[in-house]
Amino acid sequence: MSKNYEAEKQTFMGVPRKIIPWWPTIDYDKCNFCMECDKFCPHNVYAKFDDEKHQLKVKNPYNCVVFCRACAKTCAPDALGFPQKSEISNLIKKLRYESLGD
Amino acid sequence: MIARSVALKLIEKCPEIQLICPVLLNNGDEKYEKFIKSTKIIVIDGCMTRCATKLVEKREKKPFKRIFIPDMFKKYGIKLTKKLLLNEENENLAVQIMEEIIKELEEVEVKEILKSSKFETLEFFEIAVDKYHFKVPKEGYYFNENDCWIKPEGKTALLGISDYLQNVAADILFVEFPEIGSEIEQFDDAGSFESSKTVLQLISPGTGKTIRVNKALENNPELMNQDPYQRGWFIEIELKDFIEDGELLMKGLGYFEYMKEKIMKEKNIFEHIESEKNV
Numbered sequence: 001m002s003k004n005y006e007a008e009k010q011t012f013m014g015v016p017r018k019i020i021p022w023w024p025t026i027d028y029d030k031c032n033f034c035m036e037c038d039k040f041c042p043h044n045v046y047a048k049f050d051d052e053k054h055q056l057k058v059k060n061p062y063n064c065v066v067f068c069r070a071c072a073k074t075c076a077p078d079a080l081g082f083p084q085k086s087e088i089s090n091l092i093k094k095l096r097y098e099s100l101g102d
Numbered sequence: 103m104i105a106r107s108v109a110l111k112l113i114e115k116c117p118e119i120q121l122i123c124p125v126l127l128n129n130g131d132e133k134y135e136k137f138i139k140s141t142k143i144i145v146i147d148g149c150m151t152r153c154a155t156k157l158v159e160k161r162e163k164k165p166f167k168r169i170f171i172p173d174m175f176k177k178y179g180i181k182l183t184k185k186l187l188l189n190e191e192n193e194n195l196a197v198q199i200m201e202e203i204i205k206e207l208e209e210v211e212v213k214e215i216l217k218s219s220k221f222e223t224l225e226f227f228e229i230a231v232d233k234y235h236f237k238v239p240k241e242g243y244y245f246n247e248n249d250c251w252i253k254p255e256g257k258t259a260l261l262g263i264s265d266y267l268q269n270v271a272a273d274i275l276f277v278e279f280p281e282i283g284s285e286i287e288q289f290d291d292a293g294s295f296e297s298s299k300t301v302l303q304l305i306s307p308g309t310g311k312t313i314r315v316n317k318a319l320e321n322n323p324e325l326m327n328q329d330p331y332q333r334g335w336f337i338e339i340e341l342k343d344f345i346e347d348g349e350l351l352m353k354g355l356g357y358f359e360y361m362k363e364k365i366m367k368e369k370n371i372f373e374h375i376e377s378e379k380n381v
Binding site: 012013040042065066067068069070073074085086088089092093096 | 246247248287288289290291294300301302303305349350
């Protein structure tokens, strides 16, 4: 069952979610496709692709809660990475200032 | 020798405990005089002369705990030897005494935290949805969109999770704190908590240094569910620049509106899923 969060309409701190590049990246050299992250994440960020080489993919990046890294804690091989938090918070601040100027 | 060993083991285990040198105290060191008045004193007397007790009594201070080493030998069934150097049995006794003191200190600390007297009465924005009831304090608290709050008080601030997040998490069973002294930036993971349903992080609404954790949550994690804005606080930080933190935070009313929208969206999704099931 897909959980459609209508990413187009989502915002984070008043900034459209679609322009905030926060979601996990999978290091396929480390990932063992245990799917613990997929089982854990309640926002359907990940999806399983049984017939493909990379059985785990980030399917709904904009469902990912900005600044949440909880799924990385479930990853035994430490295969999940996130952007630099300070870069993202600075970007959000910048975008907010810009929108105030509009 | 054992009294000294107990004292050294105590400060090794709990760096926040400070050692008072009886000789300097006797000479009337001013720094010690102030310190003694403002803190809990643990007196460790090694022999019958009880110098430490006398020094504290002279200052009309009631010790938090008194340890008389010869009594401890009896209590733990250990024989006194005439040798000056500590043997293995004596070292073990020192560890036992140290653990006894720490246990008592922790119990008292938890009781002090549990006393809600230091918390004022809060006024809330409230909304009930189905069987759930959500509250947001009207004043004094600031929120991020990750459903965590910060309550600044001068140069320090308490941090915790919102009523919404505790409702989502359900019964909280375990907590994991950041280390005391650790530096936390805004939106860093400032510890986690585990419920019967999931593991969640407290995403820090502020930047600063961790100076205190709510030890009461170790034995009573349910306080986060029962009283998320007061007795269920998570950690305390020394603020770096709250004005800067505030740029990405919401006040009570702003968060209440955001939370309501989120609850209604989730309610719609849930109802949609349920209706699909029934088709």
